[in-house]
Amino acid sequence: MDNDLLQKLRDWRRNTANLEGVESFQVFANKVLENIAEVKPSNKEEMIAIKGIRDRKFAKYGEQVLAIINGNSEDAKLLNNIDQVNKPLSVSRYLDFLNQEMVKLQARIQGEISSVDIRERVIYFSLKDSNDESVINCLIWKSDYNLSGIKFEIGTEVILEGTPDIYKPNGRLSFKVSSVELVGEGALKKAYEQLKKKFDAEGLFLKERKRAIPSYSQKIGIITSRQGAVLADFLTNIGSHGFKIKMIDSRVEGQTAVADLLLSIKTMKKKDIDVLVIMRGGGSFESLQAFNNEVLVREVANFSVPVIAAIGHDKDVPLVSMVADLGVSTPSIAATTICQSWKEAILFIERRERQIIDRYKQSLEGVKDSISKFTETVKEYSNSIINKYTDIKNCLVVSMQNFKNSLMNIRNNLDLSKQNLFIDFKNLLLKANQNLRNSENIISANNPERHLKLGYSIAKINDRIVKSVEDVSVGDSMDLLVYDGEIISEIKNKKLKNK
Amino acid sequence: MTEDTKNLNQNLKRLSEITEWFDNQEEIDVEEGLKKVKEAVMLIKVSKSRLKEVENEFEEIKKEIEPEIEE
Numbered sequence: 001m002d003n004d005l006l007q008k009l010r011d012w013r014r015n016t017a018n019l020e021g022v023e024s025f026q027v028f029a030n031k032v033l034e035n036i037a038e039v040k041p042s043n044k045e046e047m048i049a050i051k052g053i054r055d056r057k058f059a060k061y062g063e064q065v066l067a068i069i070n071g072n073s074e075d076a077k078l079l080n081n082i083d084q085v086n087k088p089l090s091v092s093r094y095l096d097f098l099n100q101e102m103v104k105l106q107a108r109i110q111g112e113i114s115s116v117d118i119r120e121r122v123i124y125f126s127l128k129d130s131n132d133e134s135v136i137n138c139l140i141w142k143s144d145y146n147l148s149g150i151k152f153e154i155g156t157e158v159i160l161e162g163t164p165d166i167y168k169p170n171g172r173l174s175f176k177v178s179s180v181e182l183v184g185e186g187a188l189k190k191a192y193e194q195l196k197k198k199f200d201a202e203g204l205f206l207k208e209r210k211r212a213i214p215s216y217s218q219k220i221g222i223i224t225s226r227q228g229a230v231l232a233d234f235l236t237n238i239g240s241h242g243f244k245i246k247m248i249d250s251r252v253e254g255q256t257a258v259a260d261l262l263l264s265i266k267t268m269k270k271k272d273i274d275v276l277v278i279m280r281g282g283g284s285f286e287s288l289q290a291f292n293n294e295v296l297v298r299e300v301a302n303f304s305v306p307v308i309a310a311i312g313h314d315k316d317v318p319l320v321s322m323v324a325d326l327g328v329s330t331p332s333i334a335a336t337t338i339c340q341s342w343k344e345a346i347l348f349i350e351r352r353e354r355q356i357i358d359r360y361k362q363s364l365e366g367v368k369d370s371i372s373k374f375t376e377t378v379k380e381y382s383n384s385i386i387n388k389y390t391d392i393k394n395c396l397v398v399s400m401q402n403f404k405n406s407l408m409n410i411r412n413n414l415d416l417s418k419q420n421l422f423i424d425f426k427n428l429l430l431k432a433n434q435n436l437r438n439s440e441n442i443i444s445a446n447n448p449e450r451h452l453k454l455g456y457s458i459a460k461i462n463d464r465i466v467k468s469v470e471d472v473s474v475g476d477s478m479d480l481l482v483y484d485g486e487i488i489s490e491i492k493n494k495k496l497k498n499k
Numbered sequence: 500m501t502e503d504t505k506n507l508n509q510n511l512k513r514l515s516e517i518t519e520w521f522d523n524q525e526e527i528d529v530e531e532g533l534k535k536v537k538e539a540v541m542l543i544k545v546s547k548s549r550l551k552e553v554e555n556e557f558e559e560i561k562k563e564i565e566p567e568i569e570e
């Protein structure tokens with residue numbers, strides 16, 4: 001690839017974009033410019049064959065681009081001074097050549113602004129030498145002017161950085177300014193205080209705006225200069241927690257760092273990061289000017305993820321540090337801030353582990369205790385039940401015994417009664433027997449037959465037993481019953497016994 | 500935030516919740532407690548392994564001189 005050509009194409013693109021008031025990529029994308037520098041198309045067909053260039057683009061920029069490519073190949077001849085005798089250059093070609101050569105003459109110049117003419121896209125002004133009144137015409141694109149954060153006023157002393165350039169339509173030489181900075185601590189300090197006041201009024205420094213640096217951040221964006229110990233300091237202190245660190249090397253010194261820092265921030269904005277760290281080692285108030293730039297401060301304030309600013313400083317805190325979500329003084333503090341949550345997490349987990357396990361152990365102990373208590377209670381209950389049962393059993397045994405006893409008693413009684421009964425009965429029988437015998441004796445003693453046998457007889461008259469003399473009359477027929485029959489007799493006489 | 504740090508964050512939060520649960524219980528339901536202890540042990544294990552030393556990745560990226568937008 002022709003790097004020289006690519007640089008020329010880039011310069012052309014930047015100018016064109018500034019003139020049109022558009023972003024550079026809207027003219028041609030990076031890739032397209034690189035392809036042009038690679039292919040070096042010499043006509044429309046070849047150019048349209050490049051991806052990203054169509055009819056519309058060609059119609060707008062085709063001729064200019066082809067001229068640059070052609071010019072580039074002719075420049076070599078120019079430098080070699082070939083053909084100049086026979087074929088003089090046109091004014092236009094020569095000015096093109098001069099401008100291309102003068103890009104190499106970049107310079108920093110200091111002076112006092114002596115006139116200002118602010119246009120829509122560009123500011124024309126002149127810079128006067130403070131000693132001998134020499135003057136150089138200058139111009140600065142409006143976008144660069146805004147970026148500088150400096151208000152151009154006649155008499156303001158500034159340092160300009162840029163390259164000389166001849167404006168072809170009038171052949172005027174101007175110093176094309178890429179960056180501008182104020183001169184002298186006093187002026188810088190004044191601008192700083194003004195801006196600080198402005199941001200303060202806007203509430204940009206308010207605590208409520210600050211976002212917490214996220215715990216367990218893993219994707220870290222770093223913008224800093226590769227030079228110096230800052231990056232090493234940071235990396236030494238961040239620890240090994242599997243961080244994914246994306247670093248952009250940026251200029252951090254002086255006013256010219258602003259554009260670089262802005263580009264870095266813009267690039268970082270598109271990266272997937274959890275936190276952005278902007279770092280710079282300590283420096284004088286003047287050397288930290290970039291970090292007091294209004295545009296940069298606003299970019300930091302509006303950055304998509306929390307920003308840590310680690311910018312070493314003296315008395316005056318850089319505005320970027322003030323507006324950042326966290327402003328610290330050294331890269332090591334920034335690093336330890338980020339890894340703090342990781343370190344704490346380990347302690348946190350160990351503490352939680354202890355708490356949870358201990359607490360559960362405790363509760364298990366408690367449960368064990370209450371289980372043994374329950375067991376005790378159940379034991380007591382069951383004991384009391386067994387006791388009751390024993391009591392009841394005993395009662396039962398006693399009552400059974402009682403019952404048995406009473407049964408025995410009854411039986412005994414019965415036996416006794418039976419005996420008594422027998423005895424009584426026997427007695428009765430004996431008595432009856434006795435009676436009978438007595439009766440028999442009586443009866444036998446009184447049996448009339450016995451008397452008859454003994455010789456007694458029974459006298460009857462008309463079946464009436466004669467007991468007295470009175471019962472009979474002489475002549476009566478009287479029957480005499482004797483032992484073995486009857487004697488019928490007649491009464492012949494009767495006599496009363498002498499008394 | 501990456502998936503595993505998000506998980507780490509959630510794990511630690513969950514551990515706090517479990518701790519709080521234990522602290523707030525007058526009487527711990529042993530079954531419920533066991534469930535929580537099991538969960539906690541798992542979370543602790545996962546988190547600890549995440550918190551082990553892991554090498555950092557470092558990448559230097561280039562500024563995009565001009566933002567790229569394809570037509």
